Amino acid sequence: MQTPSLAPAHACPSCGSELEVDERFPRWCPGCEWNLAPAAPAVPHRTPRQQRKALRDERREAARQATVRARVEKLYESLTDRPARTRDASWFAAATIAGLVHLLTLVLFTGSVALVCDDRWPVRVLGVLGLVVTVVMRPRLGRLKDDATVLRRADAPALYALADRAAAAVGGKPVDVIRVTRSFNASFGRAGLLRRSRLTLGLPLWTVLTPQQRIALLGHEFGHDVNGDARRGLWLGTALNTLAALHDAFLPDRRGPQRGRILLFAMIAGTVQGLMCHLIRAVLNLLDGLTTRSGQRAEYRADALAAELASAAAAQGMLETFLLYQTYETVLLRLRATPRPRRSGRPGDQPPAVDFWTSLADQFASIPPLERERLRRLSALDLGSVDRTHPPTHLRIRLLGGRPDQQPSVTLSTTEIAAIEAELAPARARVASELLD
Ligand SMILES: [Zn+2]
Ligand SMILES: [Zn+2]
Numbered sequence: 049m050q051t052p053s054l055a056p057a058h059a060c061p062s063c064g065s066e067l068e069v070d071e072r073f074p075r076w077c078p079g080c081e082w083n084l085a086p087a088a089p090a091v092p093h094r095t096p097r098q099q100r101k102a103l104r105d106e107r108r109e110a111a112r113q114a115t116v117r118a119r120v121e122k123l124y125e126s127l128t129d130r131p132a133r134t135r136d137a138s139w140f141a142a143a144t145i146a147g148l149v150h151l152l153t154l155v156l157f158t159g160s161v162a163l164v165c166d167d168r169w170p171v172r173v174l175g176v177l178g179l180v181v182t183v184v185m186r187p188r189l190g191r192l193k194d195d196a197t198v199l200r201r202a203d204a205p206a207l208y209a210l211a212d213r214a215a216a217a218v219g220g221k222p223v224d225v226i227r228v229t230r231s232f233n234a235s236f237g238r239a240g241l242l243r244r245s246r247l248t249l250g251l252p253l254w255t256v257l258t259p260q261q262r263i264a265l266l267g268h269e270f271g272h273d274v275n276g277d278a279r280r281g282l283w284l285g286t287a288l289n290t291l292a293a294l295h296d297a298f299l300p301d302r303r304g305p306q307r308g309r310i311l312l313f314a315m316i317a318g319t320v321q322g323l324m325c326h327l328i329r330a331v332l333n334l335l336d337g338l339t340t341r342s343g344q345r346a347e348y349r350a351d352a353l354a355a356e357l358a359s360a361a362a363a364q365g366m367l368e369t370f371l372l373y374q375t376y377e378t379v380l381l382r383l384r385a386t387p388r389p390r391r392s393g394r395p396g397d398q399p400p401a402v403d404f405w406t407s408l409a410d411q412f413a414s415i416p417p418l419e420r421e422r423l424r425r426l427s428a429l430d431l432g433s434v435d436r437t438h439p440p441t442h443l444r445i446r447l448l449g450g451r452p453d454q455q456p457s458v459t460l461s462t463t464e465i466a467a468i469e470a471e472l473a474p475a476r477a478r479v480a481s482e483l484l485d
Pocket of ligand 2: 272
């Protein structure tokens with residue numbers, strides 16, 4: 049493990065208190081928050097006019113962030129105050145809009161088929177055009193791809209057994225497929241007509257989590273299946289996908305061949321295209337507004353399930369790890385730049401993958417608490433990047449902090465941990481070479 053290089057004592061330029069310094073990370077003061085967010089680099093050669101414009105943009109951005117902050121914090125307060133119903137008026141309105149989208153697709157399809165069957169050729173052309181739009185609007189059910197990322201039940205009985213325990217503990221069904229990818233993330237989804245479930249585990253994220261935090265991750269992901277998030281349901285989810293695909297198809301200035309695009313764009317004038325784009329955007333925004341509340345509530349619910357499964361501390365640790373994404377990228381760049389010894393082919397030789405995963409885990413373990421605290425506070429400041437699917441991480445961590453200390457309902461024995469680790473070995477070799485080469 050790399051030991052932090054501690055420099056001699058430094059004083060905070062703002063409040064004078066002594067700073068703990070690790071040269072691998074930015075210096076900052078936890079007392080007065082000096083240098084918490086490193087200042088953006090100065091832009092040289094700005095005319096007074098450009099400066100005024102930049103200032104206006106900055107103010108506008110600050111106002112936008114303040115609005116977002118007020119909205120998510122209000123939501124957070126209201127969620128902690130009282131539990132709300134999953135199916136309220138907003139849910140009903142969103143489901144109705146989704147129904148109209150599906151109805152429109154159906155009407156367009158049947159209408160286009162009728163036009164194609166007409167005797168007059170201009171009418172037929174119109175029918176074909178309608179069918180092209182229907183193809184863009186078709187409900188996308190998703191597909192479970194069978195590629196190298198899929199880990200079969202027979203090849204990973206211990207991992208599947210853990211996943212089944214986690215799913216059962218939150219009230220869900222056993223997962224159909226587990227995928228192991230190279231992302232620093234995890235996800236859960238359903239696909240196809242049979243709505244088969246798929247759990248995707250990013251191996252870098254999995255590696256830097258403790259065993260209990262991994263259980264928390266599974267708890268959160270399986271929580272998505274039972275937390276009543278309408279946006280992930282078949283009805284609303286496919287309508288959202290249809291609108292997004294339609295929006296993309298009407299988006300002007302797209303490059304690269306797209307299905308149906310050339311035909312579509314050749315026949316529709318730019319103005320109509322732009323208007324359609326705005327209209328679809330407006331419907332998407334409306335749906336977003338109607339479902340943000342229930343969606344964020346569902347995410348908090350998934351976090352609560354993760355805490356019940358693995359303990360609140362493990363769930364908080366798991367969430368904090370998501371804040372370390374930049375650190376992960378830095379470590380990855382460093383490891384990529386490190387010369388790797390070639391395998392000699394002698395028996396007992398360790399493949400480079402082993403070095404990679406050990407280094408990654410070690411570097412994460414050596415991140416000092418002060419740097420973790422800096423990232424936590426930064427995430428509270430940086431509300432501009434709040435994504436549409438999850439509440440801000442610092443609020444999720446804070447909400448878990450208010451939970452009573454509970455014994456975890458799922459734990460792992462050292463034998464189970466070792467068995468899962470052995471099952472992941474082939475995936476480790478594959479992902480390491482994907483990440484390093
Ligand atoms: Zn200070
Ligand atoms: Zn989630």
